[in-house]
Structures are given as C-alpha cells and as structure tokens.
Amino acid sequence: MSKDAGNRGRKKLKVDLSELVFAMELGETMERSGYLDTETGAIIDMPDDIIRAVEDGETESALVDWDDELAEKADAILSDEKYRFLLIPKRDSREAYDLMADFAESVKDKGLREKLAIALDGKGAFRRFRTVLEQSGELDRWYAFKEERSRDAAVEWLLENGIEPVQVISGYFNDDGTEINPDLVPKPGLCLTCKKDNVGGQEEILCMLTRNDQKGGKVFECGAYEPKHSG
Numbered sequence: 001m002s003k004d005a006g007n008r009g010r011k012k013l014k015v016d017l018s019e020l021v022f023a024m025e026l027g028e029t030m031e032r033s034g035y036l037d038t039e040t041g042a043i044i045d046m047p048d049d050i051i052r053a054v055e056d057g058e059t060e061s062a063l064v065d066w067d068d069e070l071a072e073k074a075d076a077i078l079s080d081e082k083y084r085f086l087l088i089p090k091r092d093s094r095e096a097y098d099l100m101a102d103f104a105e106s107v108k109d110k111g112l113r114e115k116l117a118i119a120l121d122g123k124g125a126f127r128r129f130r131t132v133l134e135q136s137g138e139l140d141r142w143y144a145f146k147e148e149r150s151r152d153a154a155v156e157w158l159l160e161n162g163i164e165p166v167q168v169i170s171g172y173f174n175d176d177g178t179e180i181n182p183d184l185v186p187k188p189g190l191c192l193t194c195k196k197d198n199v200g201g202q203e204e205i206l207c208m209l210t211r212n213d214q215k216g217g218k219v220f221e222c223g224a225y226e227p228k229h230s231g
Contacts, residue, residue, distance in 0.1 A: 009162060010159065010162050010163060010164040011038070011162055011163050011164065012163075012164045012166045013038065013041045013158075013163050013164070013165065013166065014041045014165075014166055015036070015041045015043075015158065015163070015165040015166075016041075016043060017151055017154055017155070017165060017183060019043040020034075020036070020043055020088065020154045020157075020158075021147075021150045021151060021153075021154050022034075022043075023043055023045070023088040023090075024088055024089060024090060024091055024150065024153065024154060024157075025090075025091060025150065026090050027090060027091065027092075027093075027096075028090055028092050028093065030090075031047060031048045031049065032045060032046060032047045032048055033046055033048060033051075033087060033088070033090070034046070034087075034088035035077055035085045035086065035087055035088060036085065036086040036088055037084065037085060038083070038084050038085070038086060038161075038163065039084055043088070044073055044077070044085070046070070046073065046074060046077065047070075050070060050071060050074045051074050051077070051078065054071060054074040054075050054078060055078055086161060088157075089157065091150075091153075096126070097120070097125065097126075099146060099149060100116075100120060100125070100126070100129050101120060102149075103116075103142055103145050103146070104116035104117060104120060104129075106145070107138070112132070112136050112138065115132050115136075116129060116132055116133075119131070119132045140193060140228075141189065141193065143192075144189040144190075144192035144193045145189050147192055148186070148187055148188065148189050148192060151187065152186060155183065155184065164181070164184070165181075165183045165184070166181060166183060174212075180208070180209075180212055182208050185208060185211050185212045185215060186211065186215060187211060188211065188220040190220055190222060190225060191207065191211065191220075191222070193227060193228055194207075194222075194225050194226060194227065194228065195226050195227065195228040196224065196225075196226060197228075206224070207224075210222055210224075
C-alpha cells in the first residue's frame with residue numbers, strides 16, 4: 001500500500017500536541033487520565049475519582065466538590081459507544097527508563113556516557129541521571145531529546161488511531177504537489193535548543209522548510225543555528 005493510500009483514510013483533526021504530550025507524561029501513579037475528543041480535538045483532563053463516582057452513580061453526594069461540566073464530560077466518556085473519546089496512554093516507568101538509556105547511548109563523550117550508565121543502574125536511577133546531567137551541563141540537551149521523542153510518540157499514537165494532526169494550513173508544498181503539514185515534520189533536537197525555535201513569522205517558516213527538506217535523513221544540518229544560551 002502506498003503512503004498516499006494509507007493517509008487517505010485518516011481524519012484530519014486540530015490537536016494541541018503539547019497538551020497531548022502532557023497527558024501522555026502524567027505517569028501511572030497520577031490519579032487522573034487524559035482523553036482525546038476525536039470530534040473536536042480537545043484533550044480532556046479527567047480525575048480518576050470522578051470517573052469512578054459517575055460510574056457508580058455517586059455524583060449527588062460529591063458534586064459540591066466538582067465542576068458540573070466535568071461530571072457531564074465523565075458521563076459522556078462512560079456512555080460513549082461510538083469511540084469518540086480515546087483514552088490517552090500514559091508513559092510507564094519502563095518506557096521512561098528506556099528513553100533515558102537511549103539518550104545515554106547518544107552521548108558522544110565517553111566519560112559522560114559511562115557516568116550515565118552507572119547512574120541508570122539500580123534504584124534511584126531517575127534522580128542520579130538528572131544529577132549527572134546537571135553537573136555536566138547537558139540537562140538542556142536531555143530536555144530537547146525528551147521533547148522531540150515525546151512529540152514523535154504523540155504523533156505516532158494519533159496516526160495509529162487514524163488521526164492526522166493538523167493545526168494550520170501551511171500553504172507550502174512538496175515537489176510532488178502535496179501540502180506540507182508542519183505537525184508531521186519531525187523537529188530535531190538541534191532545533192529545540194535553537195533560539196529561533198517557535199519565534200513565529202518568516203523565521204519559523206524557513207525553519208520548517210529546512211526540516212522538511214531533510215526529513216528522513218540520518219544527520220540534520222542547519223547553517224542558521226544559534227544556541228538559546230550563547231555566551
């Protein structure tokens with residue numbers, strides 16, 4: 001099946017990717033879950049106790065502590081028979097650990113790579129990992145790496161559920177005449193550490209086109225790169 005044929009069946013929907021990423025980052029221990037409204041693209045942040053109470057019919061005694069609208073949304077989610085509301089998967093601790101391990105393997109400095117490997121061994125790995133990065137001055141690069149991978153995971157989840165995220169009509173096209181969807185153009189970690197990232201206007205358009213031209217390449221290069229924290 002061609003790429004175009006696979007895309008034809010997807011529903012284009014305006015989705016705030018930053019909100020979707022946040023919902024996926026809630027973690028297993030958080031007593032709340034995120035739901036995607038596949039009709040409006042809205043991300044619903046829903047406390048688990050409200051879902052349980054509505055499901056058990058105990059809203060009358062607890063409504064004083066709740067927002068009526070939130071309770072109505074919980075009822076709509078529970079009575080949904082058309083798969084309008086999708087439960088957003090949370091990143092579990094294993095996935096979070098694997099993400100840190102992937103970052104550690106991407107570090108070119110042998111000494112730092114060894115320190116991160118030691119930090120990731122055993123209990124308390126998350127705290128030790130962050131401490132090593134803070135001491136080495138590599139914390140910003142970790143955040144950029146994590147943001148890029150989280151965004152890619154969010155887009156992948158949407159595509160797997162037959163949804164193509166669309167926030168704006170770009171007005172720019174590939175050589176084959178298909179329109180460029182900015183949300184489907186991967187943002188390399190280098191861009192996330194650049195002071196030109198998300199500045200808007202003509203600068204952002206040029207950045208998007210540069211990323212699109214190199215989409216799928218193993219190494220991203222940009223002659224206009226300027227670090228956010230220079231000097």
